[in-house]
Amino acid sequence: MDERVREHAEVLVDWSARAGAGDDVVVDVAEGAHDLAVAVAEVLGERGASVTTLYGSEEVARAYLKGHETAVDEAGDDNGGPTERFGDPTVDLALVEAADVYLRLGGGRNTTATADVDRAVRRAYASTRTEVREARMDTDWVSTVHPTRSLAQQAGMAYEEYRDFVYHAVLRDWESLADEMAEMKAILDAGEEVRIVTERDDAPDTDVTMSIAGRTAVNSAASVAYDSHNLPSGEVFTAPYATEGEVFFDVPMTIEATRVRDVHLVFEDGEVVDFTAESGEEALASILDTDAGARRLGELGIGMNRGIDRFTDSILFDEKMGDTVHLAIGRAYDACLPDGESGNQSAVHVDLISDMSQNSFISVDGEVVQRNGTFRWEDGFEG
Amino acid sequence: MDERVREHAEVLVDWSARAGAGDDVVVDVAEGAHDLAVAVAEVLGERGASVTTLYGSEEVARAYLKGHETAVDEAGDDNGGPTERFGDPTVDLALVEAADVYLRLGGGRNTTATADVDRAVRRAYASTRTEVREARMDTDWVSTVHPTRSLAQQAGMAYEEYRDFVYHAVLRDWESLADEMAEMKAILDAGEEVRIVTERDDAPDTDVTMSIAGRTAVNSAASVAYDSHNLPSGEVFTAPYATEGEVFFDVPMTIEATRVRDVHLVFEDGEVVDFTAESGEEALASILDTDAGARRLGELGIGMNRGIDRFTDSILFDEKMGDTVHLAIGRAYDACLPDGESGNQSAVHVDLISDMSQNSFISVDGEVVQRNGTFRWEDGFEG
Known part of the structure; x- marks a missing residue:
C-alpha cells in the first residue's frame, strides 16, 4: 500500500x-x-x-x-x-x-x-x-x-x-497554516459588514454585501480542535446574514450529480429573489425550494490553502483554494454563532465558488483585505 | 445484473x-x-x-x-x-x-x-x-x-x-421444504434422547448420545417466521445437553480462517474432555478455551436440503446438506429452549459436520429415524 x-x-x-x-x-x-x-x-x-x-x-x-x-x-x-x-x-x-x-x-x-x-x-x-x-x-x-x-x-x-x-x-503542516489563517479570522471577528466585488467583461459583475456582526469566524485548520471538519481544509468561514446584491459564481461544479455552471444569484433582504444558471438551473431551483432556509446564506468562506493549485470539481478541495471565495446557501454551522443562538436552518448546504484572482476585492467595513487574490499582509498587495 | x-x-x-x-x-x-x-x-x-x-x-x-x-x-x-x-x-x-x-x-x-x-x-x-x-x-x-x-x-x-x-x-420452494422438515421436528420435539452412530474403517467410530428432553426443534426453513435465520437453510436443529460419547467429524472446513480437518471429540457429563484434529488442532483448542460454554454443545442439526449436493467449505451450505448431521460447540439458540430458560451460553458457536451417508444411523429414543442418509419416511429406508 x-x-x-x-x-x-x-x-x-x-x-x-x-x-x-x-x-x-x-x-x-x-x-x-x-x-x-x-x-x-x-x-x-x-x-x-x-x-x-x-x-x-x-x-x-x-x-x-x-x-x-x-x-x-x-x-x-x-x-x-x-x-x-x-x-x-x-x-x-x-x-x-x-x-x-x-x-x-x-x-x-x-x-x-x-x-x-x-x-x-x-x-x-x-x-x-x-x-x-x-x-x-x-x-x-x-x-x-x-x-x-x-x-x-x-x-x-x-x-x-x-x-x-x-x-x-x-499531508501539510497544518499547525503552520492555522497560524496564517488566524489573521483573517481576527479581521472577520472584529468586522460587521463584508463586501465582495468582481468586475467581469463577459458575465455579470459581483457586488454583494452581507452582515457578519456578532458572528464568529472559524479558522478551518482541518481539525475538530479548530471547529474545522474537512481534511483537507484551509479556509476561514463565518455565517453571514442580511445579504444584499448580486453574485456570479464562475467556478463550475457538480451538485447532487448535476453539472452546474455560471450561477447568478440576486439577494434582497437576505433572500435569493432571482437566479439563473448556464447549466443545472433546474437542479439549482430544486435546491432553493427545499425549505425556507435554502434561499438564505449559511456560509461565507475565504479560501487560503495555496497547496491546492487547481479546480478539480470537488467542493472539498475547490472551496479551500487560495484566491477564491465561496458562499453556501442553506444551513449555517453552529460554530459561527453565539452560544445558544441558532443561525440559518435548512436541510441543504450547497457551496458556490468565485475566482477572486482578477478585477476583484474583498472589503470588511470598507477596508480592502484582499485584492486580486493577494491578502493585505502578503507581498504585492495593492490597497 | x-x-x-x-x-x-x-x-x-x-x-x-x-x-x-x-x-x-x-x-x-x-x-x-x-x-x-x-x-x-x-x-x-x-x-x-x-x-x-x-x-x-x-x-x-x-x-x-x-x-x-x-x-x-x-x-x-x-x-x-x-x-x-x-x-x-x-x-x-x-x-x-x-x-x-x-x-x-x-x-x-x-x-x-x-x-x-x-x-x-x-x-x-x-x-x-x-x-x-x-x-x-x-x-x-x-x-x-x-x-x-x-x-x-x-x-x-x-x-x-x-x-x-x-x-x-x-432460489427454492421454501414452503414445500418446510412441510418436509415438519416430520423431523415432530420426532425431535417428542423425543428425549438422540443417538448418532457411524462405523468407519479408517477413523474413529462415532457413538454419541445426548438429551433433548424439554427442548424444541426448529424447522429451519430460511425464514424468521420459522425461527430460522440462514438463507439458504434446510435443516432441523435443537439444543442438546448431557452429551456422552465420541464423535468424529469427517467433513473438512475452515474455522476462523484456519483449515480444520478430522476433529475427534470425547464428551463426558456434557463436556468435551478430550479432543484431537488432523489439522487446525491449535485453533480448535483456542475455541474450546474461550469460556466454560465453549466445551458444551449448543446445537444438534440434521441436514435436509437435498438441493445442496456437495461440500463447499462453507458452513452456511455444508450443514444444510442432506445426509449430514452437525454438532455445534458453544452458544445455544433461544428458539430451542422453554420460554425464559437459557441454554448453553458462550461467546462462540462453531459447527462441526459428519457425513451420514454410509454405515451410519440416527435414532431417537431407540428408534432409528435415518440410516445411511435415508429417512424413515423415504423410499429405500432400511430400519
Whole structure:
C-alpha cells in the first residue's frame, strides 16, 4: 500500500479527529475508499478506540431511492408528485447519537451514481434525515476523500497525478497554516459588514454585501480542535446574514450529480429573489425550494490553502483554494454563532465558488483585505 | 445484473426476513457483496423499510485487530499475553438495539483475510461483544452470502459454476421444504434422547448420545417466521445437553480462517474432555478455551436440503446438506429452549459436520429415524 495512505489516516485520526482511547468512532466508507478504511482502522486500533464501519455506497443509496420511486409509481399518486413514505431513520439516529467521532471517507466509483433519482424523492428523503445530520454535527466529525479513479476523472486528471494532488493537499503542516489563517479570522471577528466585488467583461459583475456582526469566524485548520471538519481544509468561514446584491459564481461544479455552471444569484433582504444558471438551473431551483432556509446564506468562506493549485470539481478541495471565495446557501454551522443562538436552518448546504484572482476585492467595513487574490499582509498587495 | 441477484434479494427480504413498511433494517455488507446490497436496498425501498448499511469488511477488521496488537507490543506486557484494551462496543450496541431486522450479506474477497491475527486478540475482542451478538439475535436477523470468486475458490469451483450452486440452493420452494422438515421436528420435539452412530474403517467410530428432553426443534426453513435465520437453510436443529460419547467429524472446513480437518471429540457429563484434529488442532483448542460454554454443545442439526449436493467449505451450505448431521460447540439458540430458560451460553458457536451417508444411523429414543442418509419416511429406508 502507498505509504501516503497510512500518513493520511494518521493525520485524519490524530490531527483532525483527535480520536483516542475509549472513543466510539464511526467510519463511513465510500465504495472506493477501502484502502483508506483499512489504514484508518489500523490507526484507531493502535489508539484504543472502538470502531463501527458504515458502507456509504452511492449505488446502494440510489437503489433504495429507485425502489421507493417504483413503489410510489405502482401505488399511484393523484397529487402529481411522489408520495413520501420513508420511515424514520431510527437506526442511523441511534448510532450517530452513540458516536463520539464520525469519519466520512469519501471516494466513490462514479460521481454521478445517483443522477437518475427523482429530485423530489431525493429532497423528501433528505428532509426525513435532518435529525441525523444534526446529531452527526454534534460529534467530532471529519470528512475526507480517498483518491479514486472516479474523482481523478471528475478532476480531468490522470490517476497518479490526482493522487499526488490529494496527498499534496492533505499531508501539510497544518499547525503552520492555522497560524496564517488566524489573521483573517481576527479581521472577520472584529468586522460587521463584508463586501465582495468582481468586475467581469463577459458575465455579470459581483457586488454583494452581507452582515457578519456578532458572528464568529472559524479558522478551518482541518481539525475538530479548530471547529474545522474537512481534511483537507484551509479556509476561514463565518455565517453571514442580511445579504444584499448580486453574485456570479464562475467556478463550475457538480451538485447532487448535476453539472452546474455560471450561477447568478440576486439577494434582497437576505433572500435569493432571482437566479439563473448556464447549466443545472433546474437542479439549482430544486435546491432553493427545499425549505425556507435554502434561499438564505449559511456560509461565507475565504479560501487560503495555496497547496491546492487547481479546480478539480470537488467542493472539498475547490472551496479551500487560495484566491477564491465561496458562499453556501442553506444551513449555517453552529460554530459561527453565539452560544445558544441558532443561525440559518435548512436541510441543504450547497457551496458556490468565485475566482477572486482578477478585477476583484474583498472589503470588511470598507477596508480592502484582499485584492486580486493577494491578502493585505502578503507581498504585492495593492490597497 | 444477473436477474438471480434480484430474486435472491426478494427471497431474503420477503420470505426470510419478512421485512416491510416501517421496519428499521440494518444491512451488513461484506467486501464482495455490493451487487446483492444494491438489489436488497432496492427491494427494501419498494417495501417502505428504512435502511442502514454497515461495511462488514474482514480486511478492515484485521487492520483494527493488528493495530491493537501493535499498541500492545509497544506498551509491553509482562504477563506473556496480549493486554485487553478494547473499548465498549457502544455504537454497535445502540444500532443493533434500534434495529428490527439485521441482514448479513456475506461474500468477501479472501476467506483467510484475518488468518494472521493473534487468536488471543481475536478471542478478547469477541468477548467484549457478547451483548452486541445477543442484541442482534433479538432482531429478525438473516445471514446469506453473495457468490464471490473467493467463495468459489474455497469451494474448489469455477465462478460460474459456483453461482449456479448458490442460486440453486437459495432460489427454492421454501414452503414445500418446510412441510418436509415438519416430520423431523415432530420426532425431535417428542423425543428425549438422540443417538448418532457411524462405523468407519479408517477413523474413529462415532457413538454419541445426548438429551433433548424439554427442548424444541426448529424447522429451519430460511425464514424468521420459522425461527430460522440462514438463507439458504434446510435443516432441523435443537439444543442438546448431557452429551456422552465420541464423535468424529469427517467433513473438512475452515474455522476462523484456519483449515480444520478430522476433529475427534470425547464428551463426558456434557463436556468435551478430550479432543484431537488432523489439522487446525491449535485453533480448535483456542475455541474450546474461550469460556466454560465453549466445551458444551449448543446445537444438534440434521441436514435436509437435498438441493445442496456437495461440500463447499462453507458452513452456511455444508450443514444444510442432506445426509449430514452437525454438532455445534458453544452458544445455544433461544428458539430451542422453554420460554425464559437459557441454554448453553458462550461467546462462540462453531459447527462441526459428519457425513451420514454410509454405515451410519440416527435414532431417537431407540428408534432409528435415518440410516445411511435415508429417512424413515423415504423410499429405500432400511430400519
